[in-house]
Amino acid sequence: MSDRDTDYFDRLVDLDALEAFLETHLGPAATFEVHRHPGGHSNETLFITWGAEEFVVRRPPPGETADTAHDVIREYTVLEALQDSDVPIPTTEVASEDHDIIGSDFYVMEKKDGVVIREDEPEEVTDPSQRRWIGTEMIDTLAAIHGVDHEKVGLDGFGRPDGFTQRQVDRWEQQYDWAFETTAEEREIPEVHELTDWLQNNVPTDHPHALVHGDYKLDNVMFELGSEPKTVAVLDWEMSTIGDPFTDLGWLLSYWPDESDETTKVGTAKDAAYLLRNGYPARDELVERYESATGYTFENDRFYRALAYYKLGGIGEMFFRRHLEGNAADDRYPLMEERVPELARRALRIVEGSE
Known part of the structure; x- marks a missing residue:
């Protein structure tokens, strides 16, 4: 049936x-x-x-x-x-x-079977050692993605790595402009314009060229948890390309709260306070493990983390436009009136070095 x-x-x-x-x-x-x-x-x-x-x-x-x-x-x-x-x-x-x-x-x-961690910690996670494994496995798997010889596996020409990061900023500025055509009538967000200017003036021009997942975060990875845990699969590859691997790391970190953060809310809707429980690595530990696994140095971390929130805000602002135009029935969309300014302010705190 x-x-x-x-x-x-x-x-x-x-x-x-x-x-x-x-x-x-x-x-x-x-x-x-x-x-x-x-x-x-x-x-x-x-x-x-x-x-x-x-x-x-x-x-x-x-x-x-x-x-x-x-x-x-x-x-x-x-x-x-x-x-x-x-x-x-x-x-x-x-x-x-x-x-x-x-x-x-x-x-x-x-069809793979396993656990996808979304809104809260699954019941299969019972102790700090499992939590630490989840965090380190997220980084080790990301390092494996970025370590793929894309030419050897047949992905030569799959993307345009030169100028990739600049195009990311340009693209999301255009997404905001499209959304603002409607949403600016409800409220202005001067923080977004300030953030846009900072990102445009601080785009890194030198970065590795690697396979990029494009949406690498906890709920796009499936695990098998238990006495012998393993990563079952990385899912949702539709945004993948050859580009700047640090955009993947910045995106993952934007979904990973720290104790010092003003809020544990991540993305455009959910709260990830469970990632503060005993055992989960802190963001700086994730970065240290990534650098050790890849041999890369995560320079310009403020840029990549701010860019991630800029993109999240852009997604939210497009949601809000669709809500105002009556083209959506999602309860999250009207919340973007306040959520997008919050994301922009958080990105500016990162830029200023206070988060």
């Missing part, structure tokens, strides 16, 4: 066409079920039962989408390239750009 109780589900998948496609590529199966994963705010994830096996289909949301934010073929490309690397990822099966099947590009991969 499949989730066919909503019009939205019917827009995501043509069950008959998908079944025929899977039979061609995976062989026949006595059981075929499809269920939509409700989490996530970018690409859609469909869980597939195919006989005794389980798979995942990834596709963009229906309707018009931003090319880079929902490029599942790009995601498939990097996953396929990393199959024999030290980076833990699902096994890929097949991809298709034939929109006659389910109405969009999509790909199929194995």
